[in-house]
Amino acid sequence: MESIPFDVMDPDCPSRVVLQRIGDKWTPLIVHALKDGTLRFSELRVAVGGITPKVLTQTLRTLERDGLVERTVFAEVPVRVEYRLTALGESLLGPLDAVRAWAESHAGNILQARDAFDATV
Amino acid sequence: MESIPFDVMDPDCPSRVVLQRIGDKWTPLIVHALKDGTLRFSELRVAVGGITPKVLTQTLRTLERDGLVERTVFAEVPVRVEYRLTALGESLLGPLDAVRAWAESHAGNILQARDAFDATV
DNA sequence: CGGTATCCGTACGGATACTG
DNA sequence: CAGTATCCGTACGGATACCG
Numbered sequence: 130m131e132s133i134p135f136d137v138m139d140p141d142c143p144s145r146v147v148l149q150r151i152g153d154k155w156t157p158l159i160v161h162a163l164k165d166g167t168l169r170f171s172e173l174r175v176a177v178g179g180i181t182p183k184v185l186t187q188t189l190r191t192l193e194r195d196g197l198v199e200r201t202v203f204a205e206v207p208v209r210v211e212y213r214l215t216a217l218g219e220s221l222l223g224p225l226d227a228v229r230a231w232a233e234s235h236a237g238n239i240l241q242a243r244d245a246f247d248a249t250v
Numbered sequence: 251m252e253s254i255p256f257d258v259m260d261p262d263c264p265s266r267v268v269l270q271r272i273g274d275k276w277t278p279l280i281v282h283a284l285k286d287g288t289l290r291f292s293e294l295r296v297a298v299g300g301i302t303p304k305v306l307t308q309t310l311r312t313l314e315r316d317g318l319v320e321r322t323v324f325a326e327v328p329v330r331v332e333y334r335l336t337a338l339g340e341s342l343l344g345p346l347d348a349v350r351a352w353a354e355s356h357a358g359n360i361l362q363a364r365d366a367f368d369a370t371v
Numbered sequence: 372c373g374g375t376a377t378c379c380g381t382a383c384g385g386a387t388a389c390t391g
Numbered sequence: 392c393a394g395t396a397t398c399c400g401t402a403c404g405g406a407t408a409c410c411g
Contacts, residue, residue, distance in 0.1 A: 137279060140300030144357035145279075149348060152273035154384075158258060158266075161343040170393050179261030181385060186394060196363025205392045208391090217359055224348035229269060231345040233256040236265035238338055242317025275404075291373050302405060307374065328372045329411090 150195065155180055155188045157225050160214065161196065164222055167213040197221060273315065276301055276309045278346050281335065284319065285343055288334040318342060 135144035150156065155177065162168060162176035174185060189212060192198035197218035203209040214222070254286035256265035271277065276298065283289060283297040293369070295306060310333060318339035324330040 135357045137350055137354060138297065138299055142357075143361055144354045147357045147360050148278060148353040149275055150360075151349065151353065152274075152275075154270055157269060157273065161288050162259070170361065174393095176259065178259055181387095182394065183396090184384060187384090191356070194364055194367040195360045197360075200333070202393095208394095210393060217356065217363070220356065221352060224345075224352040227345035227348050228272065229258055231342060232269040232272065233258060233265045235270045235338065235341065236256045236263075236284075239316045240264055241319075242338070243315055243382090246315040246317070302407095303374065304376090304406090305404060323373095329374095331373060371403090 151221065152190065152227065153188070155184065156192065157229060159188055159192065160218060160221060160225055161229055162196070163212060163214045163218070167211045170210050170212070173212060192218070271312065272342065272346065274309070277304065277313065280309055280313065280344055281318070281339060281346055282350055284333060284335045284339070288332045290292055291331050291333070292331060313339070
């Protein structure tokens with residue numbers, strides 16, 4: 130095995146696919162919503178404002194497939210489904226939260242920069 | 251001003267727009283390419299493998315508008331254009347690099363998880 | 372060299388309604 | 392409750408060719 134197996138700057142490297150997955154529209158929000166533990170489908174829907182059930186399902190399936198989220202179905206009536214981060218998913222929490230925190234704390238600067246830029250053009 | 255002005259979990263919060271911008275397909279790669287200093291358009295093209303000139307221009311314009319990248323044109327023949335991160339852009343370097351590093355170091359796990367998942371389905 | 376212009380395909384996300 | 396099914400629009404990215 131090599132010392133640097135993956136390189137996002139290489140267009141053919143799988144890590145680039147991974148980078149885009151975790152950088153998609155909803156993944157960061159869902160992962161962040163699950164940081165404190167288990168949530169049910171409907172709770173996730175509320176926690177992640179604005180997401181439609183279809184897209185939530187889609188994203189959760191992808192996250193499950195990628196080994197970031199674990200899905201547990203309880204055979205009750207009505208049925209209960211719980212989602213939680215796997216160890217791999219939890220390891221993503223830190224990096225993702227850093228970006229999220231940056232976005233929240235610098236959103237003002239960016240909005241400001243946009244206004245300034247648009248004013249000159 | 252409020253203590254928590256921005257919240258990505260709020261669908262109407264501008265920080266969510268910001269989060270999606272910096273999480274788009276090329277932004278992390280471009281920012282990472284510029285981490286060591288100034289690059290010209292054609293150097294960026296090479297550094298970020300697989301990007302077309304049109305999309306590179308588009309992304310750079312957005313980054314410039316958002317105050318993350320500075321564009322300098324030198325009136326020479328042939329013309330020289332240099333791109334570099336602003337202070338704001340450099341502040342994004344850390345968070346983004348954390349995600350990039352995660353993607354590179356965990357790409358293997360994810361690929362593996364996918365195979366396992368696909369095998370059961 | 373550093374882009375633009377043009378055209379194109381699709382894949383993603385959204386809205387709504389329905390179901391086991 | 393936890394999804395699916397269906398339909399839809401567009402916006403994004405890509406390929407190619409051309410320009411100041």
